[in-house]
């Protein structure tokens with residue numbers, strides 16, 4: 001053995017063990033509980049509705065939450081322009097990293113392009129507010145995520161995942177502050193609405209990132 | 218009854234969202250912006266056109282349907 005392969009074996013001792021042939025059946029699948037989990041893994045990887053349903057039951061997103069999101073529509077609709085203006089004309093274009101995608105070749109903010117991005121974000125929010133959690137909606141969420149990686153459509157675009165999370169987190173807290181302000185006098189409604197949106201955000205963030213990862217995520 | 222018609226006002230920012238939402242009736246031309254497909258009967262697509270108008274960020278899709 002060479003010095004290099006010796007060092008490698010020390011680092012990864014499992015590599016030195018006898019290999020099991022690739023076609024060998026995983027004995028775990030003989031245990032019904034593991035079989036169930038495997039089926040869930042496989043189904044939620046292949047079928048976006050199953051993925052949504054599984055995530056929804058995990059975070060306990062129910063019809064009551066959908067009702068609460070609908071209850072919040074008026075607040076969002078009344079503030080929609082302000083929310084989008086804030087995200088696009090303050091947050092995104094002033095951040096030293098996020099703004100990189102909104103500049104022209106000379107480094108200046110490309111105003112017309114920012115307007116178009118804002119319009120597309122508005123459509124996304126409006127579609128969420130329709131509260132139709134069907135296959136068309138979830139495929140749309142998946143597609144919006146997919147356009148941020150060089151996988152479909154914009155082959156030269158790659159938005160690092162931490163920036164997505166940063167922006168989702170920012171939008172999340174911005175909306176919650178808005179709800180808190182508007183519902184100062186109705187803490188029970190505030191609880192319903194923020195709970196529902198928290199659950200929905202996590203489910204959306206999962207589906208949005210499907211194409212960032214292999215199916216094992 | 219007025220003749221059914223759809224038009225796009227000047228405030229259009231050429232985001233192409235309408236053409237995506239109602240691709241059966243609206244096409245997006247890179248140089249000029251959105252337009253109704255030539256020779257198409259728009260009435261059967263009324264709902265789609267109204268939906269596209271709902272998503273238009275400038276509220277510049279106008280219609281008599």
Ligand code: HEM
Pocket residue numbers: 097098099101120121124144147148154157159163164167168171
């Ligand atoms: C909260 C997370 C995000 C959401 C909800 C979101 C939403 C969207 C939407 C709705 C679209 C357009 C899809 C369509 O064509 O309708 C889009 C595209 C795009 N997003 Fe995001 N985005 C997010 C994060 C980011 C971040 C962090 C950046 C970079 C700073 C970014 C940059 C872009 C760019 C450059 C495109 C354009 C692709 C093109 O020009 O075709 N997005 N995004």
Ligand code: SF4
Pocket residue numbers: 225228229230231232233234235236250251272273274275276277278
């Ligand atoms: S959605 Fe409105 S702003 Fe966008 S291209 Fe169509 S008409 Fe113009």
